[in-house]
Amino acid sequence: MSSIVFHQVSRSFDRGRNRVAALAAVSLAVAEREFVAVVGPSGCGKTTLLRMAAGLDQPTSGTVEVGGRQVRGPGPERAVVFQQFALFPWKTVRQNIEFGLKCIGRPAGERKATVERYLVLMGLEGRGAAYPHELSGGMQQRVALARSYAVDPAVLLMDEPFGALDAQTRIVMQEELVRISRLSPRTVLFVTHSVDEAVYLADRVVVMTSRPGGIREIIDVATVRNADGWHRFNMEDVMDRDAFVHLRTHAWKLLRDPAYRAATPIPEYLAS
Amino acid sequence: MGAALNGDGRVRAALAVAGSALFLSVWWLAAAAPHANALFLPSPVAVAVAFARFVHEPFANATLPQHLAASFGRFALGFALAVSVAIPLGLAMGWSRRVDDVVTPLFEAVRYVAPIAWLPFAVLWFGTGIGGPTMIIFAGVFPACLVNAYRGARFVDPVLLEAARTLGAGNRRMLVEVMFPAALPTIVAGLRIGAGSGWQSLIGAELIIVSSGIGYAMVQAQSSLETPIVISTMLAIGAVGAGIDVLLRSLERRLSRWRPTPEQRTTPS
Numbered sequence: 001m002s003s004i005v006f007h008q009v010s011r012s013f014d015r016g017r018n019r020v021a022a023l024a025a026v027s028l029a030v031a032e033r034e035f036v037a038v039v040g041p042s043g044c045g046k047t048t049l050l051r052m053a054a055g056l057d058q059p060t061s062g063t064v065e066v067g068g069r070q071v072r073g074p075g076p077e078r079a080v081v082f083q084q085f086a087l088f089p090w091k092t093v094r095q096n097i098e099f100g101l102k103c104i105g106r107p108a109g110e111r112k113a114t115v116e117r118y119l120v121l122m123g124l125e126g127r128g129a130a131y132p133h134e135l136s137g138g139m140q141q142r143v144a145l146a147r148s149y150a151v152d153p154a155v156l157l158m159d160e161p162f163g164a165l166d167a168q169t170r171i172v173m174q175e176e177l178v179r180i181s182r183l184s185p186r187t188v189l190f191v192t193h194s195v196d197e198a199v200y201l202a203d204r205v206v207v208m209t210s211r212p213g214g215i216r217e218i219i220d221v222a223t224v225r226n227a228d229g230w231h232r233f234n235m236e237d238v239m240d241r242d243a244f245v246h247l248r249t250h251a252w253k254l255l256r257d258p259a260y261r262a263a264t265p266i267p268e269y270l271a272s
Numbered sequence: 273m274g275a276a277l278n279g280d281g282r283v284r285a286a287l288a289v290a291g292s293a294l295f296l297s298v299w300w301l302a303a304a305a306p307h308a309n310a311l312f313l314p315s316p317v318a319v320a321v322a323f324a325r326f327v328h329e330p331f332a333n334a335t336l337p338q339h340l341a342a343s344f345g346r347f348a349l350g351f352a353l354a355v356s357v358a359i360p361l362g363l364a365m366g367w368s369r370r371v372d373d374v375v376t377p378l379f380e381a382v383r384y385v386a387p388i389a390w391l392p393f394a395v396l397w398f399g400t401g402i403g404g405p406t407m408i409i410f411a412g413v414f415p416a417c418l419v420n421a422y423r424g425a426r427f428v429d430p431v432l433l434e435a436a437r438t439l440g441a442g443n444r445r446m447l448v449e450v451m452f453p454a455a456l457p458t459i460v461a462g463l464r465i466g467a468g469s470g471w472q473s474l475i476g477a478e479l480i481i482v483s484s485g486i487g488y489a490m491v492q493a494q495s496s497l498e499t500p501i502v503i504s505t506m507l508a509i510g511a512v513g514a515g516i517d518v519l520l521r522s523l524e525r526r527l528s529r530w531r532p533t534p535e536q537r538t539t540p541s
Contacts, residue, residue, distance in 0.1 A: 056434055076440030086435035090453040090530040099449070100439035131530045151439060 002067050002077075002154030002187045004030040004053050009062035010212075011048050021212035022048050025062070028206060028215060035181060035188040037202035039195055039251065045213025046191045047159055053189055054080045054157050066155055076104050079148035083160040085140045087132040093119070093143050094128040100151035118146040121180065138169035142176070149180070155187045162197065174200060175235050195251045200238060205247075207254045216254050221247060314500040322500030323507065331501055332492035334484060340508055343485040346402065347474050347516075350409025351467060358417035358466075359459060363451060365418075366425020379418065387411035387473035391480060400481040405474060412473030413466035420462025424455025457531065460524040467520055471513045486512075 011023040023045040030036045038046045051057035052064045055074040064071045066078060074080075079100070087096050094115050101111040119128050122142040132140050141161060148156060162170045174197060181188070181201075192198050198205045203222035206215055225231075228243040238244055253260040296316055302308065303315035310318065326336040334342070365372040387408050394407040428451055436450045478487025486505050493501035 054438055056438070074434070074437040074440075076438070078438065080435065080438040082431055082435060084431050086429075086431045088432060088435075088450065088453070090456070099436070099441075103436075103440035103442070103445060133531070147439070 003032045003065075004028075004155060004187060004189060005063075005065045006049065006052075007063045007065070009049070009052065009059045009064060011045065011052070011057070011060050012212075023059075024212035024214055026213065026215060028218075030187055030189055032187055033185045035190065035201060035203045036206060037190040037192055037198035037204075038206045038208060039192055039198045039255065040208030040213070040216075041210045041255065042193065043213075044208040044210035046208055048213070050080075050157050050159050050189055050191045053155070054078055056080075076100055076151045077153050078155045078157060079151055079153035081141075081144055081148050081156065081158040081161040083163045085132070085137075085144045085164070087140055087143055087147070089132050092129050092131055093124060093135070096132070096143055097147045097150050100147055104151055114150050118150050121149075121183075122146040123176070136169070137165050138173060141165065141173060145177075145180070149184070153186065155189070158188065158190045160192055161190075163193070170197075171235055177201060195248055195255070196239060199244060199247050199251060200235060205251060207251055209258075219247060219251060311497060311499055314503060318500045319503045319507075322498070323504040326501060326504050331498070332484075332489045334489070336486075336489070336504065336508060339484065339486045339489045339505075340512060343474060343478065343487065344512065346405045346485065347409055347471055349402070350406040350474070351413050351470055353406065354410045354413035354466065354470065355417055355463065358414050358462075359421045362418045362421025362459075362462075363425045363447065363455065365422045366428075366455070367447065367451060372422075379415075383415045383419075385411075387469065388476040391477060394477070395481060404481055405477045405485075408477040409470045409474045413470035416465035416469060417459075417462045420458050420465070421455060424458030424462075425451050427458075428454040457524070457528050460520065460527060464517055464520045464524070467516050468513065471509075471516060475509055 006026055006028045009023055009026045010021065012019050012021045014020075022043075026045075026049065028036075028049075038049060040046045048057060052059055053066060053071060055071045055078065071078075088099065091099065097115045097118055098111050101114055106114070115128070119125055122145060124139070124142055124146065127135065127139065132143065135143070141164075145161070162173050165173060178201065190198070190201060195205075199219075199221055203220075203225075205219040205221055207217050207219065208214065209216045224243045224247060228241055230238045230241070230244070233241070239248075299313075300316055303310070303313050303318075314322075323336075328335055330338075332339070361371075361375065365375050390408060390411045391404075394404040394411075398404045398407050432450060432454060433446065436446055441450065474485075475487040475490075478485040479491050482488055486509055490502055490505040490509075493499070493505065
């Protein structure tokens with residue numbers, strides 16, 4: 001049981017004397033083992049949504065449930081990957097990955113084995129003794145991913161995890177994430193400002209509007225992806241497919257043009 | 273780069289030597305000037321001779337190393353006490369708003385009282401034996417250690433605290449494994465400042481209340497007009513103070529091996 005359900009969630013912040021509504025009555029359900037990406041202009045409350053699922057923020061009204069239980073605070077069954085990596089700079093790569101395992105009380109032998117497994121899985125062999133500052137940004141985010149995956153969370157909450165990486169590293173990490181997601185599928189809520197990234201990674205893409213934040217449309221990518229067989233291609237070729245281009249353009253128009261309404265988000269020739 | 277640094281290092285070492293040589297020459301000339309009174313300003317040579325003798329010949333009941341050992345022992349006791357109260361309290365203040373609200377006003381009210389101003393009460397409460405001087409050192413070391421532990425804990429990158437929370441860290445682990453190491457560089461900087469002011473305060477206390485130690489030796493030398501001994505004690509105080517700082521700096525380096533060097537920090541990842 002690891003579905004995420006936002007029910008009529010609103011959140012407002014006090015800005016001096018004003019009260020600013022960040023989210024207004026948002027309802028969204030992420031199914032178990034589903035990968036949902038949220039895109040939207042900055043200030044649309046997408047990060048707030050993720051932080052509420054993490055238990056790092058509380059809704060002003062409405063409820064957030066994970067696995068059928070209301071979220072009241074952070075917990076290791078809901079791992080968060082932060083844009084700033086948030087690695088402990090005084091701990092080595094190994095100690096960073098091990099931290100969560102210690103928190104949930106795994107015995108030393110098991111911790112060691114788990115850490116070694118994730119070092120290999122994330123392509124970090126030989127870097128276990130390095131400190132975070134000795135690694136590139138891409139490597140640091142691999143460590144953060146390993147640290148999150150190592151506690152075996154039912155839910156992964158990723159807040160623009162590749163936003164601080166250069167374009168090439170970003171593509172590599174996106175492909176890595178697809179590979180790892182296939183190896184061990186989780187319920188993922190993925191916040192990004194990149195439409196390409198959202199359409200490439202997610203089963204469904206939630207397009208948000210801003211001020212106050214709300215859901216404009218939810219695009220079903222999985223149906224198209226499976227029909228078009230994207231798993232057979234690498235990322236550049238996926239991004240060249242008509243179906244991908246169509247979905248991406250559709251998402252962009254939703255983001256940019258408040259008057260835009262698409263009759264059929266999925267073209268006829270792909271729906272068969 | 274390395275060669276440039278070495279060249280730069282050589283220039284700086286030469287400047288340091290030149291500065292000291294200039295100082296010694298002026299001192300020497302002033303002491304050797306006509307009508308100069310050796311009592312008012314002993315020459316560097318007289319001081320060196322007195323210093324060398326003081327190392328093995330007792331003055332004011334003890335040799336220089338014995339006086340220094342007595343002073344350093346007091347200092348170490350007061351320092352250890354102050355640090356073991358200041359660091360946990362500072363971390364607790366950084367951790368909890370409530371503790372902060374209780375302690376900070378009290379602390380702000382007393383922190384500008386010079387350590388030596390506690391002397392009357394130090395003597396009344398703890399006597400002139402080990403207790404009084406220890407309290408003066410405590411008063412010298414405590415403020416800097418507390419302020420730095422507090423600032424270190426208060427300004428830990430919040431995303432690290434959130435990351436630890438989401439990984440399931442409890443309060444104890446948050447304090448010991450996240451807050452403390454994150455604050456450690458700031459804490460050690462506070463130890464260095466605190467050690468300096470503690471050492472200075474101790475000498476002040478020794479000038480007045482005790483019957484051993486380097487400050488005591490200085491007062492005895494002053495009252496018997498042994499000015500070369502006075503300057504010898506000043507030199508010893510400076511040397512030990514600098515030695516304490518060197519020790520703490522090496523501790524700082526050992527504890528911050530995980531931090532990027534300045535060059536690494538400027539390199540974008």
